[in-house]
Amino acid sequence: MGVIATQEKEVFDIRELNLWYDTNHALKDIDFPIHEKEVTAIIGPSGCGKSTFIKTLNVMNRTVPGVRIQGEINYRGKNILRPKTDLVELRKQVGMVFQQATPFPKSIYENVAYGPKIHGVHKKSKLNEIVENSLKGVALWEEVKDRLHAPALGLSGGQQQRLCIARALATEPDTILMDEPTSALDPISTMKIEELILELKQKYTIVIVTHNMQQAARVSDKTAFFLMGELIELDETKMLFSNPSDQRTEDYITGRFG
Numbered sequence: 516m517g518v519i520a521t522q523e524k525e526v527f528d529i530r531e532l533n534l535w536y537d538t539n540h541a542l543k544d545i546d547f548p549i550h551e552k553e554v555t556a557i558i559g560p561s562g563c564g565k566s567t568f569i570k571t572l573n574v575m576n577r578t579v580p581g582v583r584i585q586g587e588i589n590y591r592g593k594n595i596l597r598p599k600t601d602l603v604e605l606r607k608q609v610g611m612v613f614q615q616a617t618p619f620p621k622s623i624y625e626n627v628a629y630g631p632k633i634h635g636v637h638k639k640s641k642l643n644e645i646v647e648n649s650l651k652g653v654a655l656w657e658e659v660k661d662r663l664h665a666p667a668l669g670l671s672g673g674q675q676q677r678l679c680i681a682r683a684l685a686t687e688p689d690t691i692l693m694d695e696p697t698s699a700l701d702p703i704s705t706m707k708i709e710e711l712i713l714e715l716k717q718k719y720t721i722v723i724v725t726h727n728m729q730q731a732a733r734v735s736d737k738t739a740f741f742l743m744g745e746l747i748e749l750d751e752t753k754m755l756f757s758n759p760s761d762q763r764t765e766d767y768i769t770g771r772f773g
């Protein structure tokens with residue numbers, strides 16, 4: 516595995532993470548640091564454990580029947596796999612955006628205001644401010660400011676995905692997890708999300724699962740290559756794509772399999 520010599524601040528420090536779905540050993544002894552205000556991309560062939568890994572970062576898969584998780588996921592110094600972790604608070608800090616944009620069947624405004632309301636913000640002027648700032652944060656404000664109370668499901672796919680990112684921003688997170696956020700989008704909407712990712716990393720730590728190696732190369736600082744549940748290589752993106760240290764990484768990025 517490529518070694519990263521770094522003084523950067525760790526947001527996640529994952530140690531010997533193992534996950535089984537019944538007898539299927541889906542994540543194997545993963546050691547993985549994730550650094551602040553960087554974009555970390557996860558690549559690898561179908562079924563290698565990318566989604567499983569990213570979902571584990573905000574403990575989304577603990578309730579899947581038959582799941583068993585071992586090891587440590589230290590987030591800002593605390594092991595979030597401990598049973599007493601406050602998952603509502605964790606997910607406020609570590610937001611998630613999925614492959615299919617999943618707005619609630621409510622207005623654009625309500626989609627963004629929902630999270631802050633759950634966390635106790637009820638003052639209308641404060642909610643208005645959060646909605647405006649979050650939508651500006653994803654470059655959607657100009658497109659929707661005159662129809663904030665229209666149904667979110669009336670937006671285009673790309674707009675819906677940006678709305679979902681705005682919804683994640685509304686709770687003032689620290690980290691945003693993105694599981695193939697552009698795989699259902701056309702090239703222009705994809706480009707907008709990629710531009711957004713590069714802007715968001717000024718303020719947030721981002722982890723993105725992608726099938727698309729060019730996308731990983733365009734948006735990420737670090738790239739991790741998974742294969743059959745193992746983390747094969749984690750390195751600076753430029754290094755991983757130009758001079759991988761593991762033959763399996765080289766075979767994958769040069770299209771010999773996958």
Ligand SMILES: Nc1ncnc2c1ncn2[C@@H]1O[C@H](COP(=O)(O)OP(=O)(O)OP(=O)(O)O)[C@@H](O)[C@H]1O
Binds near residue numbers: 559566
């Ligand atoms: N909810 C689940 N229940 C049982 N097994 C699962 C579940 N989710 C994933 N798996 C299994 O875990 C392994 C890793 O799957 P995962 O979805 O994490 O891979 P992936 O790399 O994200 O794949 P893809 O690129 O196709 O989305 C696979 O063998 C898959 O069948």
